[in-house]
Amino acid sequence: MHLALDGVALHLPATAVFASLADLCFESIKFPSGSSHLLLRLVSSACCPHLQRLQLRKISVTALSELLLEASALLELYCEDIHDMRFLELRTPSLKILHVTGCYSLVGLTVSAPRLEELEFLVQHHLHIDTNGDDKNDSSIHLLECCRLIRCLQVQKFEQRKKQYVDIIKSWIIPQLPHVTSLTVRVTLWSPHSYAAGVASLLAQCKSIRYLSLQLCCCFIKTKKLVLSCDKSSQWKxxxxxxxxxxxxxxxKLIGTADELQFIQFILTRASGIQKVAVSFNRDYWSKCSEEDGFKALPSVAGGSWTTCNIAYLSYEWTRYV
Known part of the structure; x- marks a missing residue:
C-alpha cells in the first residue's frame, strides 16, 4: 500500500488488523490531532505482523514527539522529513536497511537492530544515540560502532562555517567497518580547505570496499589563493x-588543486583491481576548463585508457583494457 495524499488528513482505524500487509508507504499526509497512538499501533507487529518495508515520508502528526516502532518482521525502514519527531526508538530485530534523513527535530535515537546492513543517517550533528543503554553523544560514530554488519554506507560531511576550519570526519574515532562494500562520501565545503585527511581516515577503516564514490559541493567564493589554501594539508599521506x-x-566535481589530484592518485594507486573510474571537475572553481587540460590532470591508472564523456561538464571515464 502506497498512499501519497498531498497533505490531506488521514483518519486511522483504531481496531483493524492487516495480517497480510508487507509493504507500506505514507507520503505527504497529515494525521489529525490525537491520532499519534493510532499511527504507532498501525506500524507495529500488533497491527501488521508481517510488515517488512515501511516508508514514512513528509508526514505531519500533531504531538508526535516520540515514535516507538516495535516490528519483529521489519526489514527496511525509511524516515524522511518528519519534522515533529524528537525521539525515535526502534525495536526491530530483523531490520537490515535504515534510512533517516531530513528529521531535523530529532534529538534522541534508541536502536535495537543487530542485523543492520545498510545505513543512511542525516540529521543534526549533536544527537543522543543509545544502543546499549550507554550515554554517548558522538552520535554518528556511536551508531556505526553498533552496526558492524553494514555493507552499504553513505556519509555526508558538512564543514562548519567557522573561521578555523575543522575536518569533522578527521576528528571522529571511526570504528573498523570490515563488511562495507559500497561507500559514498558527500562533502559540502564552505571554505577552500583540503578534505582529504578526513576521507582517508574513513577509507582506512573500510578494507572491503568494491564501490567508492566521492562527491563534492563547493559553496565558497572562488579566490586566487584557492590552490595555495588547499595545498597546505597533506596529512592523508x-x-x-x-x-x-x-x-x-x-x-x-573535483576542485582540481594539486593536493586533491595527488590524493585521488594516492587512492587509485592502491586500488589494484580497479575496472572503472569516473572523474568530473567543477568548472566554477577550476580555471583549466579545456578538454586537453582535463586529460593532463587525470590520474595515471595502468592497464586501461581515459575517454571524454562530456566536455561541457569536464567529465572523463577510465576503463580497463579487455
Missing part, C-alpha cells in the same frame, strides 16, 4: 589504505 577490492570509483 600518513594513512595506510588497503583498497585491493575496489572495482569501481567515481570522483565528482
Amino acid at each position: 600518513s594513512h595506510e589504505l588497503s583498497l585491493a577490492h575496489v572495482q569501481e570509483a567515481e570522483f565528482k
Whole structure:
C-alpha cells in the first residue's frame, strides 16, 4: 500500500488488523490531532505482523514527539522529513536497511537492530544515540560502532562555517567497518580547505570496499589563493589504505588543486583491481576548463585508457583494457 495524499488528513482505524500487509508507504499526509497512538499501533507487529518495508515520508502528526516502532518482521525502514519527531526508538530485530534523513527535530535515537546492513543517517550533528543503554553523544560514530554488519554506507560531511576550519570526519574515532562494500562520501565545503585527511581516515577503516564514490559541493567564493589554501594539508599521506577490492570509483566535481589530484592518485594507486573510474571537475572553481587540460590532470591508472564523456561538464571515464 502506497498512499501519497498531498497533505490531506488521514483518519486511522483504531481496531483493524492487516495480517497480510508487507509493504507500506505514507507520503505527504497529515494525521489529525490525537491520532499519534493510532499511527504507532498501525506500524507495529500488533497491527501488521508481517510488515517488512515501511516508508514514512513528509508526514505531519500533531504531538508526535516520540515514535516507538516495535516490528519483529521489519526489514527496511525509511524516515524522511518528519519534522515533529524528537525521539525515535526502534525495536526491530530483523531490520537490515535504515534510512533517516531530513528529521531535523530529532534529538534522541534508541536502536535495537543487530542485523543492520545498510545505513543512511542525516540529521543534526549533536544527537543522543543509545544502543546499549550507554550515554554517548558522538552520535554518528556511536551508531556505526553498533552496526558492524553494514555493507552499504553513505556519509555526508558538512564543514562548519567557522573561521578555523575543522575536518569533522578527521576528528571522529571511526570504528573498523570490515563488511562495507559500497561507500559514498558527500562533502559540502564552505571554505577552500583540503578534505582529504578526513576521507582517508574513513577509507582506512573500510578494507572491503568494491564501490567508492566521492562527491563534492563547493559553496565558497572562488579566490586566487584557492590552490595555495588547499595545498597546505597533506596529512592523508600518513594513512595506510588497503583498497585491493575496489572495482569501481567515481570522483565528482573535483576542485582540481594539486593536493586533491595527488590524493585521488594516492587512492587509485592502491586500488589494484580497479575496472572503472569516473572523474568530473567543477568548472566554477577550476580555471583549466579545456578538454586537453582535463586529460593532463587525470590520474595515471595502468592497464586501461581515459575517454571524454562530456566536455561541457569536464567529465572523463577510465576503463580497463579487455
